Amino acid sequence: MLEILGKTNFDFMGKRRYAFMFSGIMVLLGVIGLIQVGRGAANLGIDFAGGTAVQLKFDLPIRIDEARKALESNGLGDAELQEFGLDNKLLIRVKTSTTIEEKVAEKVVAIFKKEFPGNTFVVESSTEIGPSIGKKLQGDALVAIIISFAGIILYIAARFELRFGVAAALATFHDVLAVLGAFYILDKEITLLVVTALLTLAGYSLTDTVVVFDRIRENLRLRRRENEELMINNAINQVLSRTIVTSLTVVLVLIPLTIAGGEVLHDFSLALLGGVIFGTYSSVFVASPLLLLWPASSGRLLKRS
Amino acid sequence: MKKIGGRLTLLLLVLLVSALSFLPSYQPLYQALPAWARAVLPNKGITLGLDLQGGIHLVMEVDEDRAVEIAVDRSVVSLQDLLVDKKIPVESVKRTAPTTITIQFQNAELKAQIQKLIDDFATFSENESAGSANTIVWELRDAESKRIKDSAINQALETIRNRIDQFGVAEPLVQRQGLKQIVVQLPGVKDPKRAKDLIKETALLEFKMLDEDNQMKMDFPARIPKDREADILKQAESKLPEGSQVLFERAVEKDTGREYRIPYLVKKRVMLTGDVLSDARVSIGQFNDPYVSITFDAKGGREFERITGDNVKKRMAIVLDNTIYSAPVIQERISGGRAQITGTFTTQEANDLAIVLRAGALPAPLKIIQDLTVGPSLGKDSIEKGIRSTLIAGAMVVIFMIVYYRLSGAVADFALVLNLICLMGALSALMATLTLPGIAGIVLTIGMGVDSNVLIFERIREELRGGKGVRLAVDGGYDKAFWTIVDSHVTTLITGVVLFLFGTGPIKGFAVTLCLGIAINLFTALVGTKVIFDIMNQRQKVEQLSI
Numbered sequence: 120m121l122e123i124l125g126k127t128n129f130d131f132m133g134k135r136r137y138a139f140m141f142s143g144i145m146v147l148l149g150v151i152g153l154i155q156v157g158r159g160a161a162n163l164g165i166d167f168a169g170g171t172a173v174q175l176k177f178d179l180p181i182r183i184d185e186a187r188k189a190l191e192s193n194g195l196g197d198a199e200l201q202e203f204g205l206d207n208k209l210l211i212r213v214k215t216s217t218t219i220e221e222k223v224a225e226k227v228v229a230i231f232k233k234e235f236p237g238n239t240f241v242v243e244s245s246t247e248i249g250p251s252i253g254k255k256l257q258g259d260a261l262v263a264i265i266i267s268f269a270g271i272i273l274y275i276a277a278r279f280e281l282r283f284g285v286a287a288a289l290a291t292f293h294d295v296l297a298v299l300g301a302f303y304i305l306d307k308e309i310t311l312l313v314v315t316a317l318l319t320l321a322g323y324s325l326t327d328t329v330v331v332f333d334r335i336r337e338n339l340r341l342r343r344r345e346n347e348e349l350m351i352n353n354a355i356n357q358v359l360s361r362t363i364v365t366s367l368t369v370v371l372v373l374i375p376l377t378i379a380g381g382e383v384l385h386d387f388s389l390a391l392l393g394g395v396i397f398g399t400y401s402s403v404f405v406a407s408p409l410l411l412l413w414p415a416s417s418g419r420l421l422k423r424s
Numbered sequence: 425m426k427k428i429g430g431r432l433t434l435l436l437l438v439l440l441v442s443a444l445s446f447l448p449s450y451q452p453l454y455q456a457l458p459a460w461a462r463a464v465l466p467n468k469g470i471t472l473g474l475d476l477q478g479g480i481h482l483v484m485e486v487d488e489d490r491a492v493e494i495a496v497d498r499s500v501v502s503l504q505d506l507l508v509d510k511k512i513p514v515e516s517v518k519r520t521a522p523t524t525i526t527i528q529f530q531n532a533e534l535k536a537q538i539q540k541l542i543d544d545f546a547t548f549s550e551n552e553s554a555g556s557a558n559t560i561v562w563e564l565r566d567a568e569s570k571r572i573k574d575s576a577i578n579q580a581l582e583t584i585r586n587r588i589d590q591f592g593v594a595e596p597l598v599q600r601q602g603l604k605q606i607v608v609q610l611p612g613v614k615d616p617k618r619a620k621d622l623i624k625e626t627a628l629l630e631f632k633m634l635d636e637d638n639q640m641k642m643d644f645p646a647r648i649p650k651d652r653e654a655d656i657l658k659q660a661e662s663k664l665p666e667g668s669q670v671l672f673e674r675a676v677e678k679d680t681g682r683e684y685r686i687p688y689l690v691k692k693r694v695m696l697t698g699d700v701l702s703d704a705r706v707s708i709g710q711f712n713d714p715y716v717s718i719t720f721d722a723k724g725g726r727e728f729e730r731i732t733g734d735n736v737k738k739r740m741a742i743v744l745d746n747t748i749y750s751a752p753v754i755q756e757r758i759s760g761g762r763a764q765i766t767g768t769f770t771t772q773e774a775n776d777l778a779i780v781l782r783a784g785a786l787p788a789p790l791k792i793i794q795d796l797t798v799g800p801s802l803g804k805d806s807i808e809k810g811i812r813s814t815l816i817a818g819a820m821v822v823i824f825m826i827v828y829y830r831l832s833g834a835v836a837d838f839a840l841v842l843n844l845i846c847l848m849g850a851l852s853a854l855m856a857t858l859t860l861p862g863i864a865g866i867v868l869t870i871g872m873g874v875d876s877n878v879l880i881f882e883r884i885r886e887e888l889r890g891g892k893g894v895r896l897a898v899d900g901g902y903d904k905a906f907w908t909i910v911d912s913h914v915t916t917l918i919t920g921v922v923l924f925l926f927g928t929g930p931i932k933g934f935a936v937t938l939c940l941g942i943a944i945n946l947f948t949a950l951v952g953t954k955v956i957f958d959i960m961n962q963r964q965k966v967e968q969l970s971i
Contacts (some may be wrong), residue, residue, distance in 0.1 A: 121827065121828050121829075121830075174802065176801065176802075224795075225617075241799060241801055242616075242797070242799055243798070243799045243801055243802035243805075244796070244797060244798045244799055244802050245616075245795070245796075245797045246795065246796045246797070247792065247794065247795040247796075248793070248794050248795075249791075249792075249793035249794060259926050259927070260926075262926055263922050263923060263925075263926040263927065266922050266926070267918055267919045267922040267923075270918040270919075270922065271915050271918050271919070274914060274915060274918060275911075275915065278911055287915075311931065312861060314931075315861055315864075315923075315927075315931050315934050318919060318923055318931075319864075319865075319868060319919075319934070319938070321919060322868075322915070322916040322919040322920065322938075323868070323871075323916070325912070325915045325916060325919070326872065326875070326912040326913070326915065326916050327912075329908070329911045329912040329915055330879065330908055330912055333907065333908040333911060333912075334908075337904075357886075358882070360882055361878050361879055361882040364828065364878045364882070365871075365874070365875040365878050365879075367824070368821050368824060368825075368871060368874045368875070368878070369871040369874075369875075371817065371820045371821055371824060372817040372818075372820070372821060372867055372870060372871050373817075373867075374817075375813040375814075375816040375817045375820070376813045376814070376817060376864070376867060378813075379809060379812060379813040379816065380809055380810060380813040381805060381806050381809035381810065381813075383475065383806055383860050384806075384809070384810065384813070384860060384863075384864065387861070387864055388864070391864075391868075
């Protein structure tokens with residue numbers, strides 16, 4: 120039997136003070152990121168902010184500073200450029216509140232045709248989104264988040280106890296905020312796909328938390344007299360090898376997607392990767408200690424068994 | 425011993441159904457099937473999303489207010505005609521607000537006579553308080569304004585559908601979204617700009633007479649560069665005669681290919697519109713120059729004959745969306761209900777012009793509020809990279825599981841393959857559209873599928889460590905992991921369902937594969953692999969489990 124870990128007996132609950140401090144910082148970053156997103160000050164993708172994105176693929180390498188100069192001298196100084204090195208690809212984003220009627224995409228194409236006559240290119244994709252769509256998307260995303268959280272708390276409260284539901288939801292929220300905070304610090308663009316990834320990682324993190332909680336529930340039923348802190352510690356240690364093996368396999372899946380999945384999947388996979396790491400951490404160090412903050416209720420779990 | 429037969433049959437049946445459903449998604453194999461098999465199977469499977477095969481996704485809004493204005497403008501023109509016919513001299517008839525027509529006249533005695541004309545314009549009512557001795561104000565009725573707005577979007581939908589049908593795109597989608605938005609999806613379009621132009625063009629065809637008497641007074645240059653139209657308009661503003669306007673002809677210099685414009689003074693009165701066309705086709709002239717020959721319907725033909733007869737030796741402008749295509753001199757009365765639109769265009773432009781003329785005009789301009797265009801090369805690139813990285817990811821997981829759990833790992837890998845087959849089958853049966861986020865969703869469910877097996881295997885190991893026999897340990901492992909797996913899957917399913925309900929476009933595609941994947945996972949993890957273990961344990965007294 121090949122094992123990464125044998126029988127372990129780590130004192131996870133004893134470290135909860137450090138964990139809460141670290142998580143507090145990450146959540147704070149996340150909240151700042153969230154506020155900036157709400158204010159429109161973060162690096163919002165054009166699918167939320169509205170605007171134009173054009174992706175060009177050139178035959179020859181193109182220097183990004185020359186491209187920027189060309190755009191500036193033609194009145195598109197506020198364009199953002201991003202290059203995908205090996206493929207001679209260039210992504211140009213213009214986020215101003217321009218309406219689509221101004222045909223920014225066509226203008227960008229015309230500028231590059233004029234300024235780089237020796238370097239032919241094809242338009243790989245162009246996206247133009249009116250500001251009204253972005254507003255609607257933001258609203259939809261918010262509704263989706265609130266409803267899924269309510270649904271999850273209700274389900275877990277029904278299957279476990281209310282405090283498990285609330286702790287799981289808080290831990291999940293923590294993971295989403297931590298990844299959002301990391302994206303904000305790294306100045307990554309928050310696109311619709313990144314939001315999808317955030318919601319997915321919420322799902323993943325929940326799964327992970329539920330597995331740990333499930334073991335805690337089982338232990339609570341079996342050994343009702345033991346000290347709760349010890350019992351939670353035991354439960355975590357019992358499922359630890361599963362936690363690590365699972366996270367490892369998911370990481371194994373995500374690494375190739377992040378590295379070789381192409382530019383569209385890159386940020387998506389990166390967010391998920393962060394989510395797996397935080398999700399695994401939070402099940403052990405956030406969700407479980409949160410249970411200790413909330414003293415056991417009348418013992419619903421015990422009656423069931 | 426629990427019975428295996430029933431579960432095994434179920435498993436094989438699910439596999440068979442999935443494989444059969446998937447067949448139509450893989451066309452080379454599907455086409456190789458005998459005809460009777462193709463007749464039984466559905467003929468459509470998974471479609472690739474726009475991000476994978478390239479194409480256009482447009483969300484447009486009909487400018488409803490403009491549709492109302494256009495309708496009021498038309499009434500203004502017919503009122504002008506009526507006044508001319510009845511020989512009532514008025515100073516001006518104008519649309520003074522979006523839904524308001526103001527008629528001005530000098531002779532106050534005419535008022536009663538003009539007021540009566542409203543009988544012919546039942547959609548208007550007179551606003552007496554806004555009028556005076558020399559003015560009459562008509563307002564479009566609210567009900568009519570609402571009707572125009574409602575019908576504008578339906579008319580636009582119909583027109584766009586017609587145009588796209590004639591343009592020839594495989595599996596286009598033209599759909600109303602919400603109250604006033606239209607979604608158009610054209611997968612696999614090679615020339616996105618041309619397709620967009622074709623959709624967006626209002627294509628209002630009008631025949632108007634040139635104002636030749638006043639043209640000389642305007643001192644127009646013979647030709648201007650194409651970006652100088654605004655200057656000419658500004659210059660002409662002060663000396664523009666009542667009832668005339670400046671329009672430009674688009675022309676191309678033969679040797680350099682440079683576009684330029686020719687300004688004309690054109691009477692505002694519309695002689696005939698594109699409504700009366702019955703057909704439009706491309707023909708090639710004697711100098712190999714394409715033109716569009718149009719055929720009027722019976723009423724339009726008679727009108728056209730009368731108009732040309734009345735205006736012999738005068739010039740008539742053929743105007744499409746306020747651009748003059750040509751302004752020929754009418755040589756003689758034209759009967760037979762046919763005419764030609766010549767101009768400087770390529771065969772393709774002539775083709776597109778014929779399409780929009782046949783399909784009819786849009787009731788109002790369209791405003792594009794979302795435009796996603798993916799070139800075919802990026803689509804190809806994405807799908808190659810997506811598939812390659814998914815394969816690498818899959819291979820890594822498969823190898824890891826065998827290394828870590830040995831024979832049991834192989835069982836888990838079998839479950840993984842089973843998962844993929846079922847998922848593909850389900851997506852095919854639903855005729856779902858596979859997008860890049862959809863592929864990501866599949867990858868995530870692979871991860872979850874592996875997790876279920878890890879949970880079970882770790883439980884079995886615990887039972888074995890506790891000294892149980894193989895058979896009991898397997899049963900115990902599955903039993904204890906059961907609710908863990910159900911709980912963890914249901915919570916993720918809740919997120920998936922909410923995403924499906926509230927997400928749009930790419931998120932929805934992700935949610936579909938996620939939800940299906942979770943359901944299939946539950947089946948393969950709790951039924952699929954258990955059957956295999958039971959078969960392995962059934963043969964003889966098993967003493968050891970490779971886990």
